[in-house]
Structure formats: structure tokens, C-alpha cells
Amino acid sequence: KELYNLLKNLNSDGMDDVFPAVVKSVDKSSFTVDVDYQGNELGNVRLKALVGEAADEDGFVVFPAVDSVVLVKKVSAGLLAVWMVSEIESLVWKIGDKQYSVDKNGHRIANGDDTLLQVITMIIESVQKVIVFQGQNPDYMKLQKALDMVKTILK
Missing domain, CATH: 1.10.287 (Helix Hairpins)
Structure with a gap:
């Protein structure tokens, strides 16, 4: 909560292209999250540049924990992306057939x-x-x- 309030205050100067939000759900298959920003549900916030089927290619993705605070950046009208996370649930790094992942259960x-x-x-x-x-x-x-x-x- 302290981090959320601090980030909210830092953003109170009217710059709303980056804002703190709380993660409500994570969709690992589409590489998106749904977040809550000041009581408003924002869906399909991107975790990768490409989402959906196209996202299952090479890359690195951090999956934030549900109920954690993330910084969301407005990329363009209607397009939002997670910029930073306060708590990591898991991460995946994939290059071709090679893959590294980690979560609370191991590497x-x-x-x-x-x-x-x-x-x-x-x-x-x-x-x-x-x-x-x-x-x-x-x-x-x-x-x-x-x-x-x-x-x-x-x-």
C-alpha cells in the first residue's frame, strides 16, 4: 500500500502516461493482465510487445503477482503496457527451443x-x-x- 500511495503521489502532477495500478488477474497464455486503477478495471494490459498467439515466440516476460502494484504506461490510445512490477510471480525467458523459467517452486x-x-x-x-x-x-x-x-x- 505504501508503494502504491507513493507512486500515486508522484504521479499527481497531471502526468498520467505512467500510473500505478493493482493487478487483478494474469493471463499467461495471452501475456496480459487486468488491473484496477482508481476503481476502474483496465483489461488486456500487455506484458510483452506482442500478445496472444503472436507472443508465443522468443522473448522475456515477467508475470506480476495478483494484488501487487505495477506501473502501467500508456503506449498509445487504448494500448497499455506494464512498465515495472513490485512483485514477481514468475518469469520466462525463451530463445528458440531454449527456455529458462522460475517461480516459487523452482527453476x-x-x-x-x-x-x-x-x-x-x-x-x-x-x-x-x-x-x-x-x-x-x-x-x-x-x-x-x-x-x-x-x-x-x-x-
């Missing part, structure tokens, strides 16, 4: 359908099956702990 690094979590899991599970006849076996407890830890970091 996801992918190349097409292959994820870093899958690769690390396969390596650890393969090493866990190794039996050494001369020398020392792998530390199976540490391997299991590593697998458990990586699953809390990656998704």
Missing part, C-alpha cells in the same frame, strides 16, 4: 522437451546402480541426497 532450464532436472536425475540414478568389485562403491546416501536437493531447486 526450469530446458532445450525443447529435455530439462536439466531430467538430465541430472538420469546421471545420479545411473551412478546409484554402479557396483564396484575392487575399490570403493559410490556414496549412495550422498547421491540420494544430491538427487533430493536438485529436485528442490529444479523443476
